[in-house]
Amino acid sequence: MLRTFLLLSFLLLGRLVLGQQAVAYGSNPAAGKYATVRGMKLYYETYGTGAPLLLLHGNGGNSQDFTKTIPYFAKKYRVIALDSRAHGKSVDAGDSxxxxxxxxxxxxxxxxLRLDSVYVLGWSDGGITALLLAQRHPGKVKRLAATGANLWPDSTALMPELWQQMRRGYQEGRRQAFTDPKRRNDWKVFLLDWRHPHIPLPTLAGIKAPAFIIAGDRDVIRPEHTVAIYQSLSRAWLWLVPNSGHATLHEHADEFNRKVDEFFRTKSIPAPAR
Incomplete structure (x- = not known):
């Protein structure tokens, strides 16, 4: 959910794949566009054809984080990889x-984009956003997969080590006057995870779209919190990925892609086991 967990994915760019230069996801002029919505310009890239699939990255990241995701799904879906506001190429002048x-x-x-209903895959903060998108705009989400999401910001949802790290970061940052625009934006992005989200578990029952709730068995999200999210949904799958940290979609990319695709295509999704 924090930038430190996303930076590893940036190393994937610039490598040679099968003798050809890797696609510069997140900075690809051939696929990138801006949409002016809600008073700002959102950057997104589109790949492939088929049923639309919206990809939502984590805190401090951008669409580049889906380097191992886009090639698989672009063979079957119209993939829309978004830079959230204040991230990547989507500039945001707001203060929070x-x-x-x-x-x-x-x-x-x-x-x-004139899309009524889409599949959604969100990682970390993107998983939180996916759940709220399905809750606030139910007609927009056909099915969603969320990996490494949490519903509130404290040590009952996050592993204690991460929460203490965030606490130290807040104590250090709150004393500073950020005059540089980039550092000011980074602080705003950090505060997103320090102060949010606040989603009561019972409200998840109102999400009608089937959901696939995922986390690593060594994630920064407490496993019992992930299970509670799954059990609070009306129709859902659960996958606690063995031998995985927060970056499930990178650490187990092939299996991750296949399982999410299977979830999107399976006809019947049962109620969670409680």
């Missing part, structure tokens, strides 16, 4: 962020 704001941005983008 919330996940409700990000979810409403997604709904506005889908309306701009």
């Amino acid at each position: 962020l919330s996940f409700e704001l990000l979810a409403d941005d997604c709904a506005a983008l889908l309306t701009h």
Whole structure:
């Protein structure tokens, strides 16, 4: 959910794949566009054809984080990889962020693209946004997969080591006056995870779209929190990925892609086991 967990994926760019230069996901002029919605310009890239699939990255990241995801799904879906506001190429002049704001941005983008219902895959903060998109704009989400998501910001949802790290970061940052625009934006993005989200478990029952709830068995999200999210949904799958940290979609990319695709294509999704 934090930038430190996303930076590893940036190393994937610039490598040679099968003798050809890797696609510069997140900075690909051939696939990238801007949509002016809700008073700002959202950057997104589109790959492939088929049923639309919206990809939502984590805190401090951008669409580049889906380097191992896009090639698989672009063979079957119309993949839309979004840079959330204040991330990547989507500039935001506001002074604060919330996940409700990000979810409403997604709904506005889908309306701009004339898409009524899409599949959604969100990682970390993107998983939180996916849940709120399905909750606030139910007609926009056909099915969603969320990996490494949490519903509130404290040590009952996050592993204690991460929460203490965030606490130290907040104590250090709150004493500073950020004059540099980039550092000011980074602080705003950090505060998104420090202050948000606040999603009561019982409200998840109102999500009608089937959901696939995923986390690593060594994730920064407490496993019992992930299970509670799964059990609170009306129709859902659960996968606690063995031998995985927060970056499930990178650490187990092939299996991750296949399982998410299977979930999107399976006809019947049962109620969670409780």
